[in-house]
Amino acid sequence: MISIAHLIPAPFTQQVARALDEASLLDTFYCTLVDQPEKSWQRLAKAGSRLVRFDLETNLKRRAVTEIDRSKVATYPFREAFRMLAGKVSKDPVMDDRIFHWALEGFDHWVADRLNGSGVLYGYEYGSLAMFGAAKRKGMRTAYDLPSPEHQFVEDLLAPEFERFPELATPYRQLTVEHHAERTERRHQEWELSDLIVANSNFTANSWTAAGWSEKKVAVVPYGAPPITHPCTEDTGNEVLRFLWAGTFSVRKGAHYLIDAIRAMPAAEAKAFTLDVYGAVTLPDALLKNLPAQIRLMGSIPRSELFQKMREGDLLVFPTLCDGFGLVVNEAFAQGMPVLTTPRAGAADLVREGENGWLIPPADAAALTAGLSKVIEERKRLPEMRQIAQATARDWQWADYRREIAKAVGGLLAK
Numbered sequence: 001m002i003s004i005a006h007l008i009p010a011p012f013t014q015q016v017a018r019a020l021d022e023a024s025l026l027d028t029f030y031c032t033l034v035d036q037p038e039k040s041w042q043r044l045a046k047a048g049s050r051l052v053r054f055d056l057e058t059n060l061k062r063r064a065v066t067e068i069d070r071s072k073v074a075t076y077p078f079r080e081a082f083r084m085l086a087g088k089v090s091k092d093p094v095m096d097d098r099i100f101h102w103a104l105e106g107f108d109h110w111v112a113d114r115l116n117g118s119g120v121l122y123g124y125e126y127g128s129l130a131m132f133g134a135a136k137r138k139g140m141r142t143a144y145d146l147p148s149p150e151h152q153f154v155e156d157l158l159a160p161e162f163e164r165f166p167e168l169a170t171p172y173r174q175l176t177v178e179h180h181a182e183r184t185e186r187r188h189q190e191w192e193l194s195d196l197i198v199a200n201s202n203f204t205a206n207s208w209t210a211a212g213w214s215e216k217k218v219a220v221v222p223y224g225a226p227p228i229t230h231p232c233t234e235d236t237g238n239e240v241l242r243f244l245w246a247g248t249f250s251v252r253k254g255a256h257y258l259i260d261a262i263r264a265m266p267a268a269e270a271k272a273f274t275l276d277v278y279g280a281v282t283l284p285d286a287l288l289k290n291l292p293a294q295i296r297l298m299g300s301i302p303r304s305e306l307f308q309k310m311r312e313g314d315l316l317v318f319p320t321l322c323d324g325f326g327l328v329v330n331e332a333f334a335q336g337m338p339v340l341t342t343p344r345a346g347a348a349d350l351v352r353e354g355e356n357g358w359l360i361p362p363a364d365a366a367a368l369t370a371g372l373s374k375v376i377e378e379r380k381r382l383p384e385m386r387q388i389a390q391a392t393a394r395d396w397q398w399a400d401y402r403r404e405i406a407k408a409v410g411g412l413l414a415k
Helices: 011-022 040-051 056-061 078-089 093-114 129-137 151-164 171-178 180-192 202-210 255-263 303-312 327-334 346-350 365-377 379-395 398-414
Strands: 002-005 026-031 073-075 120-124 141-146 196-199 218-220 241-246 273-278 295-297 315-318 339-341 357-359
Touching: 002 011, 002 398, 011 026, 011 120, 011 398, 026 093, 078 093, 093 129, 093 171, 120 129, 120 398, 129 141, 129 180, 141 202, 141 398, 151 180, 151 202, 171 180, 196 202, 196 398, 202 218, 202 346, 241 303, 241 327, 241 365, 255 365, 273 303, 303 327, 315 327, 327 339, 327 346, 327 379, 339 365, 357 365, 365 379
Parallel strands: 002 026, 002 120, 026 073, 120 141, 141 196, 196 218, 241 273, 241 315, 273 295, 315 339, 339 357
Antiparallel strands: none
């Protein structure tokens, strides 16, 4: 049997748990804090949180276990609950980092103490050192999930941005630099304790192998698309094209290059579209002054509402500088929305140039300007591309992801 351990019941972790459960391989899903409304301590915590104007109930609903029976979930909630509440009160990212590691270490050792010495343990990058060590001592096999590119690889990609924007050198940034070596060593030890590496994209996998980590068996299994609930219409009917951004509007996602690209567009093209930004905005304040009129900061919205906006829009703009996958690409495809992104998104594996989207060089405002202009010039092709985008999502669903995960990880049981 196979157990899985992760701090939170994120969608991709629940899909792994469901994959194993569907194959009758799941033993336990170890987690920290999940939504358990029947628990008296959660009811009390929710009531208390309202006194400090913190919506704990909504936050817990995001941690609902929906993909497997909760009887197979074992929880270690209290350190994570403290971390969540402290994060809402504290304005000190350095303190938040310390609390996060305190919660992480507690969970890691808690799982290690509960392993029964049989089967396989499926853990995640930077959260599995103690549990993998315990698993090996007990004769278990281990699978190591990589949701993100290799740490130094990311640092090297983003270094020019930190030089360009000194205000990004926050105390938290300094803390990560100071602890870089020891945190890399933790990842290295986890890697060496792994029998199988599972990466969510070729981009993620290649970043680790290029960094010179020891040779391991690597299975690349891309994340799946959400179910197709609304067959897309051939044309949105938008006279002015509606471009959409989903996720954090940040330097890492390339938001500043997009602003520069739009500023450089000819006036006639600039009037041909709007760009609605759905998500938190973390760009330095100086970059947000005098935004182009096309850019509208809409804030965060529920995922169901975001999907509706995608169905009504014409293009997802995702000029990321570095993303292990970028689930938003799959989500856009599922709603029939073509995508403009970069090869530094793992989901670029699914983009077919000029069919369901376009790829542009990263960190290049001029290339981004040209890409947006091309979309405007070829807008008559968008109805056909909408159909192909949704077909792409239909061809690689979460069910397909689960099948390949179960096959790859289940293979460890036979060894």
